[in-house]
Amino acid sequence: MVLLRVDPLGLSRSRFALSPFAETLSAMIVLSRPCTDFWLAAWHARHQAAFRARLDADPFTRGLVMLCGSTKYLPDHLVLPPPGGMGTTLESELVEVARVPDTAVRSSLVRSVAQSWEAHDLDWLTGHAHGARTAELFREVWQEHVAAHWAGRRALLERDVTYRAGLLAAHGWPRALHQMSRRSAWVGADAIRFNDRPGPDRVVGPDGMLFVPVSGPCGAWLCEAPGRPYALVYPARGAGGQCEGERLDPARSERAVARLIGAGRAAILRELARPATTSELAALLGQSLGTVGGHLAVLREADLLVGTRVGRRVVYQRTELGDLLADAGPGSASSAAEPT
Incomplete structure (x- = not known):
């Protein structure tokens, strides 16, 4: 331990x-596998074919990505602490990765191979400037598969931070x-x-x-x-629901919850897979603050959610009962997090 x-x-x-680099690494690992998470399904379906084509066309990309997805020890040059706090930019992280010497890259890759639960070799690690090649790979993957969705993902991450700060x-x-x-x-x-x-x-x-x-x-x-x-x-809390397990049909689940508690309250409960304030919910759902506030009051009385004060704001999150009702798998997807 x-x-x-x-x-x-x-x-x-x-x-x-925040770390756009870590977000890109996470996205690469997700795209290298079958999709098991409902809220990522549309993004995964749109991007996986192009990403898999990249893996097939470039041994360096394939070797690095497949190793990262099957080892207990991620290579050192991929796990540098973000330098800019909540304002960290991808470019600031790529500069640091590009500077890592070839000897250090190879040494950490050898250790990653040794701690992998699948068989790997390093035949793909040819040439030189491995840090710079890694930085360029992450820049391209970010631009092609992550950047267009970063605003929604960043909002999700900031909501997790707000919740935990409370x-x-x-x-x-x-x-x-x-x-x-x-x-x-x-x-x-x-x-x-x-x-x-x-x-x-x-x-x-x-x-x-x-x-x-x-x-x-x-x-x-x-x-x-x-x-x-x-x-x-x-x-982040609510980002992917459970990692394993059978999922119910999402449309059927959402209809059932809406019939039980009403469409407006069901939408709020579904959205609270990721904690949020009243104003955030109003903006996401296109409803007035008064309407959202009324729904929140009813859901609180039913013990389906709780509120935590953070300064002048109250951040709401689902209770265990709320998670069960919303089925925190199919119903946890936010239209703001991943546009289809």
């Missing part, structure tokens, strides 16, 4: 960040970090469990940690670099 040990000073300086303000970091990933958890008084595999503990420095949501449905990874804060990448 790998623990991230953090003292009170480091914890007080921990914060959230928990942080009200209850502290242990509650804010609850269920970031399937394996992470707060342990004792001073440690975050990163995963349940054997490995050395890490000591978080006085600058604290970064917590970085991505919209991919499964998996989490740790980013580290000398002299930089650790960054824990995790799937």
